[in-house]
Amino acid sequence: MSTVSPMHKAPKRERGKVRVEALLDAAAFLFSDRGYGATTMTEIAARAEASIGSLYQFFPSKEALAEALFARYEERAAASVHALSAIADELSAEALADFLVDLMVDLRSDRNAAVALSNSVAGIVERRQPLRDAMRHEVASILRARCLRLTEQRADAVAWMITQVMKVVPALAPQENSGQGSAVFEARRILSLYIADALAS
Amino acid sequence: MSTVSPMHKAPKRERGKVRVEALLDAAAFLFSDRGYGATTMTEIAARAEASIGSLYQFFPSKEALAEALFARYEERAAASVHALSAIADELSAEALADFLVDLMVDLRSDRNAAVALSNSVAGIVERRQPLRDAMRHEVASILRARCLRLTEQRADAVAWMITQVMKVVPALAPQENSGQGSAVFEARRILSLYIADALAS
Amino acid sequence: MSTVSPMHKAPKRERGKVRVEALLDAAAFLFSDRGYGATTMTEIAARAEASIGSLYQFFPSKEALAEALFARYEERAAASVHALSAIADELSAEALADFLVDLMVDLRSDRNAAVALSNSVAGIVERRQPLRDAMRHEVASILRARCLRLTEQRADAVAWMITQVMKVVPALAPQENSGQGSAVFEARRILSLYIADALAS
Amino acid sequence: MSTVSPMHKAPKRERGKVRVEALLDAAAFLFSDRGYGATTMTEIAARAEASIGSLYQFFPSKEALAEALFARYEERAAASVHALSAIADELSAEALADFLVDLMVDLRSDRNAAVALSNSVAGIVERRQPLRDAMRHEVASILRARCLRLTEQRADAVAWMITQVMKVVPALAPQENSGQGSAVFEARRILSLYIADALAS
DNA sequence: AATGAATGAGTCTTCATTCAT
DNA sequence: TATGAATGAAGACTCATTCAT
Secondary structure: OOOOOHHHOHHHHHHHHHHHHHHHHHHHHHHHHHOOOOOOHHHHHHHOOOOHHHHHHHOOOHHHHHHHHHHHHHHHHHHHHHHHHHHHHHOOHHHHHHHHHHHHHHHHHHHHHHHHHHOOOOOOHHHHHHHHHHHHHHHHHHHHHHOOOOOHHHHHHHHHHHHHHHOOHHHHOOOOHHHHHHHHHHHHHHHHHHHHHHHHO | OOOOOOOOOOOOOHHHHHHHHHHHHHHHHHHHHHOOOOOOHHHHHHHOOOOHHHHHHHOOOHHHHHHHHHHHHHHHHHHHHHHHHHHHHHOOHHHHHHHHHHHHHHHHHHHHHHHHHHOOOOOOHHHHHHHHHHHHHHHHHHHHHHOOOOOHHHHHHHHHHHHHHHOOHHHHOOOOHHHHHHHHHHHHHHHHHHHHHHHHO | OOOOOOOOOOOOOHHHHHHHHHHHHHHHHHHHHHOOOOOOHHHHHHHOOOOHHHHHHHOOOHHHHHHHHHHHHHHHHHHHHHHHHHHHHHOOHHHHHHHHHHHHHHHHHHHHHHHHHHOOOOOOHHHHHHHHHHHHHHHHHHHHHHOOOOOHHHHHHHHHHHHHHHOOHHHHOOOOHHHHHHHHHHHHHHHHHHHHHHHHO | OOOOOHHHOHHHHHHHHHHHHHHHHHHHHHHHHHOOOOOOHHHHHHHOOOOHHHHHHHOOOHHHHHHHHHHHHHHHHHHHHHHHHHHHHHOOHHHHHHHHHHHHHHHHHHHHHHHHHHOOOOOOHHHHHHHHHHHHHHHHHHHHHHOOOOOHHHHHHHHHHHHHHHOOHHHHOOOOHHHHHHHHHHHHHHHHHHHHHHHHO
């Protein structure tokens, strides 16, 4: 009925989303760069080229911002696990290792921020466990599907170890450039060796 | 570049030394539990059952306290590397893996604190590299001594991966007790597999 | 040598300028009333009817506040010397004495604060010398212009004495009101006698 | 009766007096060098080569120390006034001026400290007034004894001015050496001119 | 008596959050 | 809605004073 098209508000909403993303990106960078406690709300706003008032428009508190950032990580992590389960059946030990390494490379930035939040924001530590569990269970079930002789317990322990080793992947980046290639190579190798061994047990 | 003298006033009486250790332990626990920024000097003093003034008698600033704590870690880490080199020749792949895992278990508490300081205290990040390098070079030279076919480059890459995997050991603690045993078992297993593979290449 | 930027954030709104003046006035009063060290930032904010945070919005540290206050004094003192040189030629000994006394009366409040800062804030003492020198040289050159027989050295010594005597003027204020008049009278008299004598030498 | 001679304790008492003097001197220097508030009890003890505990043995609080220091100044100032009155009758205007200048030179050190205490220690400001008054009255009565035409009021105003000018004398020290002589010369000159003029009125 | 470590109230300063413009 | 000045609770640090040795 109104002559004002729905588009009238859409650009604003659109702008809002862009700004929210920019704020979250700024927060992700700063939190993982100097830690949650050492990052000020003013800095975050400045890095996102927004005013402090604008930041508070979208996130009513620093904790809420951390919360939102972690939620984004949860979403992406869940998506990764989902993707893994979708194609798991067809993967060899090597291919599985590759997939897991790639997955961590993609998640790196948000995961670093999530780590920074873990010990500084109440209620975050506990929420990482489910993510780890989901990943671990997924890996464990893939392993058991591949090798029926594997007890549930052993599969779980191996899966746990795998997820732990995956954590070193983000450490690859700060390596000297020349070593980068071989570092990823070694990551794939150790995982693939370990997985193959477990499946052969 | 601010050179912070680690200790303002060396303790002269016996009581002082006990107190300094207590303060460092309190700091180590709190820093790794909630991070450098989120730990208050008052909390540290309270946990060591000392007054805030007493804390400042020995450490003229929060940064100096971090510095002293890191220095203690450096010392212990260097001692570990030294111990490793002392007995390296006689170890099998499995024994080497065991030794490295045990080493990390011992260092766990101080290392956790050191990690917490890394991104929060100026001048600490850079000082961890030498420690990592020392450990990596030691491991690399052990590997090459064992297997002459190993190129220097590959030995280095493998050593790097090993040190990375060692980092997961401290994560064993928060595991449920039942899992603890198998977690350590898996750590030994993955390392020993990887080392054996590298030596056999 | 620590260069303290006088003002953290220049006030952008009109209200800001008013507030900055109020804060400087409060600081001037309190510093000269009880000294730099004995004046707390909280007191200053309270006297200016501002919050402590607001005070720090404009002056990032106590030292920076002192710095800004001194800068204001420097400006006003320089203006006074300039005014003196502008009209010096036409003044008699008595008129010169009057002018100098009035000048000190005007500067009184800021100068008292500057004195209080001298021994308490690093880098201030040295900056008072140029102001004294400027005033002394101005007075000396006026004297020589009036009396060619005056050697440069004597003119300088006399000028020095005059500036010293001028310093007593601020002490007039705390006198009982009845005495005020005669005190100023005596100040004019002693200066005028001394100047006349010097010119007649 | 006792075989222990009174000398037994005398050295201790003697030592105590020496120490008290040393402590007061240290305090006098530090208070006038950096102000009351900026001087710490520990510094004072250190400068007097005593321990902090020792300092508190003699002066139960910082304020008590200030008090004692001021008392010493009061004593010496009173002695100066007394000396002035003792020989006043025989002095010419020039000699009077000389005497007053010398008196200030002698008192300089303690007076500087007293000034530093004035605005920082409760109860000191008020106690300087009587000292000033004593000196002023003494000078005023000398003037009136010399010149009967002088009204009481004028004599008082002149005496006030004289005491004010006397305050510049301590400022002579930091002058460049070459100027030192002429500075004192000018001080004597301005006072003698002013006194002579007053007596001749 | 002498010493210097221990204590904790009180300062300066920061920063999350609010709110007037 | 956007901005940035204002607010004040909380943290690092100092120093007068006490007290065990």
